[in-house]
Amino acid sequence: MKTLRFILSAVLAISVIIGFIVIYPSNNTAQVINSTQEKTNDAEQVFSDIAAIYYYGNGDTRIHTWINTGMNSFKYSGSNGWFSTKKGGYEGNKILRSVAGDWNGDGFTDLAGFYDYGNGITRIHVWLNNGGSRFNYQKSAGWWESMRGYDASRIAGVVSGDFNSDGNDDIAAFYDYGNNETRIHVWLSNGENAFKYEGSRGWWRAKGYPAKNIVNTLGGEFGE
Numbered sequence: 001m002k003t004l005r006f007i008l009s010a011v012l013a014i015s016v017i018i019g020f021i022v023i024y025p026s027n028n029t030a031q032v033i034n035s036t037q038e039k040t041n042d043a044e045q046v047f048s049d050i051a052a053i054y055y056y057g058n059g060d061t062r063i064h065t066w067i068n069t070g071m072n073s074f075k076y077s078g079s080n081g082w083f084s085t086k087k088g089g090y091e092g093n094k095i096l097r098s099v100a101g102d103w104n105g106d107g108f109t110d111l112a113g114f115y116d117y118g119n120g121i122t123r124i125h126v127w128l129n130n131g132g133s134r135f136n137y138q139k140s141a142g143w144w145e146s147m148r149g150y151d152a153s154r155i156a157g158v159v160s161g162d163f164n165s166d167g168n169d170d171i172a173a174f175y176d177y178g179n180n181e182t183r184i185h186v187w188l189s190n191g192e193n194a195f196k197y198e199g200s201r202g203w204w205r206a207k208g209y210p211a212k213n214i215v216n217t218l219g220g221e222f223g224e
Helices: 002-023 025-042
Strands: 050-057 060-068 074-076 095-101 110-118 121-129 135-137 144-146 155-161 170-178 181-189 195-197 204-207
Touching: 050 095, 050 110, 095 155, 095 170, 110 155, 144 195
Parallel strands: none
Antiparallel strands: 050 060, 060 074, 095 110, 110 121, 121 135, 121 144, 155 170, 170 181, 181 195, 181 204
16 A cells, blocks of 8 residues: 555656646747847847048059948048058059959958059959958069960959858959950969969850940859
8 A cells, every 4th residue: 555655656746747847848948049049139240341442643552441330331441541552652553453352261351453564464462451450462473473465454344252162252354355255264262372363264255245245243142
């Protein structure tokens, strides 16, 4: 008889515990969800900014920036810019095409420009973002150069994107060969100090596609 009473008491205790677990789990789950939502809401928002390569003449080139305040306004960083050659030495008007991207995969947006030295000599000059106050010029040798035969004036448009999915942004350019022939040339960033040119055949080429009709070029994930 005592054994039966013991068994009944044990069963009753187990039933109470199971009932407690069944009734209250939803509240505990809600607390976890709320905690996750709070973390999501408190996460730092990222706003896009603006940069402009500005040429004053006489070799005075500066990169002006406008930082997004996150409150429907841009804060101008001043005429000194994040890069400056006030005393001359850099002819910014020879940059025929420029583009922004994260060339070294550090999470900050950098700049690059196709600099036309004339006579088919073209280099890609690079400015690396130091993390939010300056663009560090990576010297006139550039991250890529063609000592002959690459006419920067034939570039119809430039875009950036991570074309090989290695975490570093790359550069692509629509090149006008004339006679309605256009190709997309590609330069892959090594993430450190150079762009690897993928060759003049390009990643796409077509006859009957006049590059002169290209109004603008845009990069993005437009399909699968």
